[in-house]
Amino acid sequence: MLVVGDVVTDVVARHHGPLAAGTDTQAAIRTVPGGAGANVACWAAYRGCPDVTLLGRVGAESARWHEEALVRAGVRPRLVVDPDAPTGSVVCLVDSADGGERTFLTDSGACLRIGPENWSAGLLDGVGWLHLSGYLFFSATGRELVAAAVRDARARGVPVSVDPASAGFLRELGAERFLELAEGVDVLLPSRDEAVLLAGGAGGGGGGGGVDGAAAELSGRFSVVVVKAGAEGACVAWGGVVREWVKAAAGVVVRDATGAGDAFVGAVVGARVRGTSWRGALEDGCGAGAVAVGVVGGRPPSGS
Secondary structure (H helix, E strand, O other): OEEEOOOEEEEEEEEOOOOOOOOOOOEEEEEEEEOHHHHHHHHHHHOOOOOEEEEEEEEOOOHHHHHHHHHHOOEEEEEEEEOOOOOEEEEEEEEOOOOOEEEEEEEOHHHHHOOHHHOOHHHHOOOOOEEEEHHHHHOHHHHHHHHHHHHHHHHHOOOEEEEOOOHHHHHHHOHHHHHHHOOOOOEEOOEHHHHHHHHHHHHHOOOOOHHHHHHHHHOOOOOEEEEEOHHHOEEEEEOOEEEEEEOOOOOOOOOOOOOHHHHHHHHHHHHHHOOOOHHHHHHHHHHHHHHHOOOOOOOOHHHO
């Protein structure tokens, strides 16, 4: 499995209750490796997917730290070191009094500078699945890389999946524009909000039927659509019909929801690489998400 996407440094600040504007708010603060693409790769390896490789772009100041973290997580790093830009960084404000609700402050840094010059069709040698982080779609060079990677994967018969990654960035880019850029992708794995937004762009009026309506609508554009619906679980649709719903684990204590969606995606894609059914893959994804919300940061316990 090859993952192409972002590698960032997460500064996770867990506070209890509203932030106090203009003064201090007590918080527990940790600096941990993150990035949607990197997290997906680590969770896929953690849940048993063999031979996971990550292609990403980082700054020189933390390249070795990120590389070592990926290796510890069982991922083969292919990190391009940017000579000018620092590694992307994200400040994650986590309200522990509000179910781990998160607010992100993002500096994409070197992530936005990954481009077609960092891609080679040879990266697909021996690869059975290509996963692309949605953050690639939000820069011009990233979009060029996506086009080249999807073209080469289709030529080799390698399935391609995409996690749209950010409802906020999707609104800026435009739903229909994203759908056009994602043409040729086999499996789309949006969150509930992303699915509803994209379903509107696909002509579905914003997915008026909720998660089911959005998933069904989008499965007219992609071979398979998997929608992450948080505490409700997840569903999978193809051919315009929702085929399976799997409930999220009950009684889970949320410490930090950062990376829970990445954990779900990594587990689902990894399960499909291993030949698991779609229902089994959704069950594995929900299980990984339940583990993810119990740890601080977006990586598996053994890869933190």
